[in-house]
Every structure is written in structure tokens, then in C-alpha cells.
Amino acid sequence: MVDNSTSQVIHLDHVRKQYGSFTAVEDANFTIGRGEFFAMLGPSGCGKTTTLKMIAGFEQPTSGSVFLEGVDVSTVPPYKRNVNTVFQQYALFPHMSVADNIAFGPRSKKLSESEVKKRVGDMLDVVRLAEFADRRPSQLSGGQQQRVALARALVNYPSALLLDEPLAALDLKLREAMQIELKRIQREVEITFVFVTHDQGEALTMSDRIAVMSQGVVEQIGTPVDIYKKPESLFVAGFIGSANLLPSTVSQFDAAGGTVVLNGGGTVTVGRDNVASDVTWATGEEVTIMLRPEHLHVTVERPAGDALQAEVTDVVFQGSAVRLVLQLDNGTEVTAIVGGDADLPFLRPGAAVWLSWLATSPYVLDGWPDLAGATTTNLESIEAAL
Amino acid sequence: MSAAFSKRQKAGQRLVNVAAGAALLYIFIPIFVIVLFSFNEPKGKYNIKWQNFTLKNWAHPFVEKELTSALWVSLRIALIATVVSTILGTLIALSLSRYKFKASGAVNLFLILPLTAPEIVLGSSLATLFLNRSVGFGYVTIIIAHIMFQISFVAVTVRARIRGFDWTLEQAAQDLGATPSRAFWKVTFPLILPGIMAAALLSFALSVDDFIITFFNAGSLVTFPLQIFGASRVKISPQINVLASILLFTSIGLMAGAMILGRRRERRHAGTLSR
Numbered sequence: 001m002v003d004n005s006t007s008q009v010i011h012l013d014h015v016r017k018q019y020g021s022f023t024a025v026e027d028a029n030f031t032i033g034r035g036e037f038f039a040m041l042g043p044s045g046c047g048k049t050t051t052l053k054m055i056a057g058f059e060q061p062t063s064g065s066v067f068l069e070g071v072d073v074s075t076v077p078p079y080k081r082n083v084n085t086v087f088q089q090y091a092l093f094p095h096m097s098v099a100d101n102i103a104f105g106p107r108s109k110k111l112s113e114s115e116v117k118k119r120v121g122d123m124l125d126v127v128r129l130a131e132f133a134d135r136r137p138s139q140l141s142g143g144q145q146q147r148v149a150l151a152r153a154l155v156n157y158p159s160a161l162l163l164d165e166p167l168a169a170l171d172l173k174l175r176e177a178m179q180i181e182l183k184r185i186q187r188e189v190e191i192t193f194v195f196v197t198h199d200q201g202e203a204l205t206m207s208d209r210i211a212v213m214s215q216g217v218v219e220q221i222g223t224p225v226d227i228y229k230k231p232e233s234l235f236v237a238g239f240i241g242s243a244n245l246l247p248s249t250v251s252q253f254d255a256a257g258g259t260v261v262l263n264g265g266g267t268v269t270v271g272r273d274n275v276a277s278d279v280t281w282a283t284g285e286e287v288t289i290m291l292r293p294e295h296l297h298v299t300v301e302r303p304a305g306d307a308l309q310a311e312v313t314d315v316v317f318q319g320s321a322v323r324l325v326l327q328l329d330n331g332t333e334v335t336a337i338v339g340g341d342a343d344l345p346f347l348r349p350g351a352a353v354w355l356s357w358l359a360t361s362p363y364v365l366d367g368w369p370d371l372a373g374a375t376t377t378n379l380e381s382i383e384a385a386l
Numbered sequence: 387m388s389a390a391f392s393k394r395q396k397a398g399q400r401l402v403n404v405a406a407g408a409a410l411l412y413i414f415i416p417i418f419v420i421v422l423f424s425f426n427e428p429k430g431k432y433n434i435k436w437q438n439f440t441l442k443n444w445a446h447p448f449v450e451k452e453l454t455s456a457l458w459v460s461l462r463i464a465l466i467a468t469v470v471s472t473i474l475g476t477l478i479a480l481s482l483s484r485y486k487f488k489a490s491g492a493v494n495l496f497l498i499l500p501l502t503a504p505e506i507v508l509g510s511s512l513a514t515l516f517l518n519r520s521v522g523f524g525y526v527t528i529i530i531a532h533i534m535f536q537i538s539f540v541a542v543t544v545r546a547r548i549r550g551f552d553w554t555l556e557q558a559a560q561d562l563g564a565t566p567s568r569a570f571w572k573v574t575f576p577l578i579l580p581g582i583m584a585a586a587l588l589s590f591a592l593s594v595d596d597f598i599i600t601f602f603n604a605g606s607l608v609t610f611p612l613q614i615f616g617a618s619r620v621k622i623s624p625q626i627n628v629l630a631s632i633l634l635f636t637s638i639g640l641m642a643g644a645m646i647l648g649r650r651r652e653r654r655h656a657g658t659l660s661r
Contacts, residue, residue, distance in 0.1 A: 056561060057561075058557060058561075077560070078557070078560045078561050079560045079561070079562075079563050079564055079565055079566075079569075084561055084562060085557075085558070085561045087554055087557070087558055089552070089554065091552065091554040091555050091557070091558035092558075093555060093558075093559075093573055094577065095576050095577055104559065104562050104564070104572070105562035105563055108559075108562055108563040108564040108565075108568060109563045152562065153561075153562070156562065156563060
């Protein structure tokens, strides 16, 4: 079904955007395929929205080119580009009914009124809002407005649909429902979705591929699994999910793997597969061991193999799991997640425990992090789970 | 304690109502008197003392020839000046609220100058300018003078009404394939139209009403306020009250009409695709 010659819908060719002396986007160079659900993920100010605006045509690249369906559209105005946007605050026309909002696109393209009517009807069915056709946007709930915005943007059958933080204005329950709804709609219309978000959970849940951005630079592009399991930089490791980043020094590393020594004590054995790239580190080089909280095993007795001693400082019950905050001997704070059904009476603040992991769990990254220990980017979801 | 508190609260509430009522009376009594005295049958030339109720004045509103023609002069001037100043003022308001440009601060300052400068200064200096350039006084000079202060008024009023307008709506329209001009006419314009209409109605009233600036730039042309002022020394006829009342009711009617029309259009819009 996918024709290889036309499978590239969007291509950014070394795109750079500069505002005065501030570089918003630095050398963005990637391709988005037909029918893909592609996320641009990063903290606010990372350049993801600027990149989206350059695809939509509201901003022009300072250098480099934007290709749509193989055509350079860098200087083509938005109304001549076959992409449509779902705006963050929806930007629905308040003086028009739901049906007229959706009809605006096809009418602008001067389609016949019978064709307009047919398309609007189809779209209302796709977003399941047929009975609301005559309502004003102000008479709809946030979730319904969101679906009108989607229908309005999809009705032109664009090459790609651009979504700018589309779920940010919704409350948590609705957001989760809309995530599933968006996926359903995307499968139904088979249109490429390019999705901007700062919520890594959202990106992991919905996307086929994710571009992680930081300070204008695309740090990594990959599938959610790749990005979570094989981050290519400390930023990605810390931003996606939560991670324990432990600065270490290589004691020996070769083609078969090796061992590193944690700053402050303790050794970790690392396999060849558990590294970001094909490099071989020399003895004494600065690296970081990443251990995901769910990969840490907590025991009272010292287990066989690599293990670290720690003291429990906080126990947070999260329903399906228990989140432990622990302090290593060297003072570094780490977190571990253990099953919520486990009867673990020894897990109370002050308890001395051992942390261990499977040989495949530790992952080695270049350099030392700014902050050692547990990353706190996941605070939002911790709070939500509480 | 809570009972005492609520008692005091009630007393306070009453006081607020009384004060509000008094303020409204203060505003409406003069208007009420104007309308009331249009039904008076004055003895002598001055319609200033209540005598008898009559409908005679309303049966012959245009009996005072000079007064009537002065009213037509004023309405004609107001219509032209309002159309021109509404278009120009709206364009100024749009550019000021939409774009940040280097001179926008200066434009802002100059914009309120005609509103804050004493009318006597504006009127006399404009008259000097016309005399200097040997422009003959009449319709043209009055219309130019009115447009001058109306533009500022419209621009300031419209800008206040479109502050907080969501410009991403225009982006959304363009994103959906509308050219910039279609985006403006189909999305921006309908949404800011009520603000423009309100500004136009008010500035129309300002034009009909203006005395000082008009006085300096009218030459031999007599507008409604000039006629009333000139005639008041020899005669105050009840037709003045009748015509003033007609103006009053017309402007109230226009505003009510605009509101009803707006609502009906909304309802019609809502149904365009359902049939």
C-alpha cells in the first residue's frame, strides 16, 4: 500500500531558525513518512513549536528547506500548503456553528456546496459529533471542541495533520480518553500526524516515532521503545521516563563489555549491548550508568553479583506500585519502583536494603550528568498517580 | 452576630440601590425633560415653562423651516464624516493592535491628542489653517474637521473592543486554505463588526452634536446645534424638542436594531448546513 517513491510526506533539510541572536532551531534534518504518528517532544523553548510552524508555513526557515510531498515549500504561504493544524487553544471560529467551522476549509478551496456538505457530514461522523452540527463552539465541552478542531483540520484531507500540544488544555481523564481517540481517528483517516508535546508519557503512548528536542537541537529520533531503552544522550535518558543517572569511571571496557566504578563506590558489570554507541571506552573515562527505577530489585539480604547498599528515605504508595526513594552510601538519591501487591513490611523510612539488577539492565552513556541520581522530570506523573 | 451582620449588609445593599437610582435620575432627567417638553403648548416664544399637553408639535415637526434644513445639513455631514472616519479609524486600530512597529508609540500618542485637546483650540487652529490656505468654509471644511476628531474616537474605541482578539483565528483560517483577505472578511471582520458599529454610532452622535469646532469652520452654513444656539436668543420652539426626541429615539432604535439583527444572523448561521 505504501508507495516507496512517495512515502516521504515531510522532509526537513538542514532547517535552521534564528530570531536575532537566538537560535530557535538548529539544523533540523529528518523525514516523516506517510501515515506516521510522529511526535516532537521536548521541554518548553526547545524549538518544537517553531519547527511545527515552519512546516505549517507560519514561520520561514532562516536557512535550509522544508519539503512537502517532495516539493520545496519553504517560501509557500500557509494557505497554499496542503497541511492543516490543530491549534493549542483550538482557535475555533466563535461566530460559526460546528458545521460551518468544519466547512470553512473546503469552502475556502471553492468546492461545490454539495461536496462541502458531504465532507462535513463524513467528518462529523469520524469525530462522532453529528448531533452537535448546529451548536456554537462555546456550547461544547473542551473535549468536544477538540474534536471539532480535529474535524476542521482533517476535512481538507491534508498530506499531514499538525497538532500543537492538542491535549494540554484538557484535564487528565479526558486527556487519556483523547489519546486513544486520536489514535483511532489517525488509523481511520490514514493521514500523517505530527504531534508537538512536552509530555513524554503522551509521546510514548501515542507515537510511532519520537523526535526528542532540547534547546533547538534534535537529540534523537526513534521509536518509543528505542528512545526509552537506548537513549543516545544524557538529556534523552533523563527526559524520557524517570532514570537514575549514576556518574562513574570506566575501569575496563573492551569488545566483550567491561566494568565501571561508581563515583563514591560500587562496581557495575556492563555487557556489550548496554551502551549507547559502538565506542570502546578507555580506562578512566567519565561515563554515566543509567538504571531505570523499575529495573531495581530491593532486598534485605545482600544478593549475589553487583549490588549497592542504600537506605530507604521515603515510601510512596501509588496504588499499582510503590515508589521508593533511597539514598546510596555516597549520598546520591535514587528511586525504585516495586510491585504494589508485594508485602514488604521492611520497606519503611530508615530501613537498610540492597539494590540489585539484571545484567541487561544497566545502560552506559558518555559523560557525567549535571545532577547525579534520580531525575525529577517525571514529577507530573508522580503527582497524577497520587 | 450573623443576624446583625446581615442586617447591616441589607442596609448597605439598600444604600447602594438608592445611590444607583439617584445617579440614573441625574443622567435621565434632562433627557426626560426634553421629551416631555416636546408635548408642551408654550405661551409666547419660549418653550421653558410647562403649560398644557398637546400633540400639535408632533403633528407638525418640520414646521420650523430653518431648523429642519439645519437638521438635514447636520445629518448629511455626520453621515459622510462617520463613514470616512469609521473606515480610517478601524484601519488604524487594526494596525495598532496587530503589529508592533517602530512608530506605534508615537501614533498612540497622536491618536489621543484630538480627544484631549480643548475643542476651542482645535476649532480655531483649524479655522486659521483653512483661512491661510483660502479654503472656502462650508460642507467640506466641517466634514474635514469632524473626520479629524472622529478618526481618533473610532480608533481608540475599536482598539479597546478588539484588545484580546485572538489573532490565531486568522492563522487558523489561512491554515485551512483561506487567502489573507478571505480570512479577514470571513473571520476577523464579522467578529469585530459589533465594536466597529458601536464606534460608528457614537461618533455619528458626536458629529451631529458638535458645536465649538463646527462653529469655527462653518462659514455661513448652519448646522442643527448652530441653528438652535442662534435662534435661542429670539425663540425656543417646541419643534426643537420634537426633533431632538426623534434623534434620540432613532439612535436608540438603531442600537436595538443592530442587536436584534446580530442575534437573528447568528441563528440563521447556525442552521446553514443542517437543512
